[in-house]
Amino acid sequence: MVDSLLVPLVTRVAGSAADELVQSVTNTWGVDSDRDKLEQWLLAVQCMLPDAEVKVKTNPAVRRWMKELKAVAYQVDDILDDFLYEELHRLNAQDG
Incomplete structure (x- = not known):
């Protein structure tokens, strides 16, 4: 079964990693x-996903890899959200 949410999820996480606020806080820390x-x-994973989506139907290893990737992507998304929160909190404290 192909997970149609994986590509947008990985794309969103890659965008969050490139976000200026995230870059600022990771630089600070x-x-x-x-x-x-x-x-x-x-970015490398994004390049592999189209091929993996084809192979997931017939290859159990690819299916397992995509399931693990999804779990990790959600964890990374949460961590990057925490970075954004901390940076916004720091910026608000400076303004206040």
């Missing part, structure tokens, strides 16, 4: 190189 690696990996 000294993890910007990790965020950059994540962004590069997500």
